[in-house]
Amino acid sequence: MKVFFVTLGCKVNQYESEAMQKLFEASGYVRADEISEADVVVVNTCTVTAVSSQKSRQMIRRAAGANQNSIVAVVGCYAQSEPEVVAAIDGVDVVVGTKDRTRIVELVEAAISMRNEELGIRNEQPLSVVGTVDEIRDFEELPHAPQRTRAFLKIEDGCNNFCAYCIIPYVRGRVRSRSLESIRDECLKLKAAGFKEIVLTGIHVGTYGRDLRCQVSGVSGQKISLVDAVKTVLDAANPLRLRLGSLEPVELTDELIELIKTDERICNHVHLPLQSGSDEILKAMHRPYTTKNFAELTARLVDEIPEISIGTDLIVGFPGETDENFAETLEFIQSQPFAKIHVFPYSARAGTVAATLPNQIPSSTKKIRTNSALEISRDKSKIFVERLIGRTVEIIAETSTDGLVDGLTKNYVRVYLPDENIPLGEVVKVRVEKIFHDGVWGDYVD
Ligand code: SF4
Structure with a gap:
């Protein structure tokens, strides 16, 4: 079959x-x-x-x-x-x-x-067999065999945040963290299989461990956090690279930043969803930070982690978003050191708070706002990748299509080069020549 x-x-x-x-x-x-x-x-x-x-x-x-x-x-x-x-x-x-x-x-x-x-x-x-997910408290263990050169490692499911626009907590249920023992077991398999890069995945990775406090043998009552999961992966799998998933700004703790700074295996790349550059809209979205908090964090990251790439998500046309609110957003994203901005026109999801709010924004306005934000994203991405031209970078060769191989740098720039029997899954040095597609083009360096 x-x-x-x-x-x-x-x-x-x-x-x-x-x-x-x-x-x-x-x-x-x-x-x-x-x-x-x-x-x-x-x-x-x-x-x-x-x-x-x-x-x-x-x-x-x-x-x-x-x-x-x-x-x-x-x-x-x-x-x-x-x-x-x-x-x-x-x-x-x-x-x-x-x-x-x-x-x-x-x-x-x-x-x-x-x-x-x-x-x-x-x-x-x-x-x-679809039933309610609200009451589930246990992480569903699944056997896993990665089918790509970068191994995704799921460490968590569910979300407790209930951002006003988001349907995910309703369909995924509450936070359930995978035990450190189970993470360690899968990491040992990934190590044995020779994976060089591990990507932490989950619905809300930054809340990892919130539900595990009393469940680990021998350390009853002790808090567990994402830092423990990261250390477990580094110890058990010892990957060349560990990529963190999307993190909420408030979840990048001092301890986690210190770990990213000091352990070379952790990629200098973070995805921090901003969602809006207007404090009024952030509040209406139930996002737990202000633009000031966000800007302080990104300034610190740029200052302390060399060549860091910061990606973000932005929702435009949230209910009640005025022209002034959107102008603030444009000004804010322009001021930020983003390498990439994923722009989403607000999409009403039945059952969420935002779907019931007055002043829903017409599609035509959302389209115009999306294009304005995308223009800034394109400019910022170009500035970020242009810095690599003339330099030699390391990628892990990921896919080979139509005579081209591509892979990612540690700070998440996609690099393309001619396929000259380049082994997939291996580290390859590339001299960057020019901007190409969604990244850069270069030549293999022996
Ligand atoms: S946007 Fe993210 S943090 Fe907010 S409710 Fe959805 S999954 Fe949770």
Whole structure:
């Protein structure tokens, strides 16, 4: 039997798809190269914006239409948020939300046998196991085998923040941290497999350990934090590089900054979601910092960590965002040392506080504001990568396509070079020549 995965959304979804793939392989399934030749198609969905939900529905329909005989299983955040809509899509056989992924093979096989009993006719009612996630307190352990040169390592699930615009806490539930023992076990496997770069992933990585205080044997009552997870990874896997996931500004503690500064294995790259450059809007978004706090942090990072790359997310057109608020945002992002700004037009998500606020912003205004912010992002990215021209940088060769190899520098600049039998997964030195695509172009240095 052949299985094919379609994965939408973030690194956590990518990690979870890789883990479910491993579960199928353990039951004798092999990977299909094309969706049309698969006996089972798993669509791992996203719902972070209205566009993500729409894309998820499109992919489910495409999967169901690709091969009338295949079993279609839909999992993930969109399935969790609208299970009835997913179940009503013609051709869907199994619906799983953001828990019970460990049961995916069992559920798919139940759907296969139901279909066999029906003489191959598609099941009218899909098997749906989507339940509430509010009460879940345990991290769901999944076997994992990374399928890329950078190994994603999931250390946490869920979020307690309830930012006014965000649907994620409703579909992922509360913070559940993976135990340090389990992190250590997976790191030992990654080390044995020779991974040079590990990327910490989670829904809200900065809150790692908040729920673990009393659970670690021998240190009952002691606080556990992201710093402990980072040290565990460094000790057990000893990777050449460790990349931290997205962190909230308030979570970059003195201890964590000190660790980034002093341990060369930790990448000089952080992703700090700003979301707005207006204090009034930050407050309405329920974000726990001001622009002053944010600017002090970025100034410190630039001052203390050489060549640091700071990426950010920005939401434009939040309900009630006036022209003045947006002008403040533009001025603020212009003043910040960002290497990249991901700009998202605000997307109302049913069930969130922001969706009920008055003064929703028209799409046309959001579009204009998005373009203005993107212009600043492009300028800032260009200035950041231009500094590399003429210099020699180190990348870990990641992918090879159409005669080109690409990989990332420690501070997250994508570097392209001609593929001259460059071994993927290895460290390669490149002399940077010019700006190219979303990064730079260079030549291999022996
Ligand atoms: S911190 Fe805010 S934006 Fe991030 S997942 Fe939690 S609620 Fe969503």
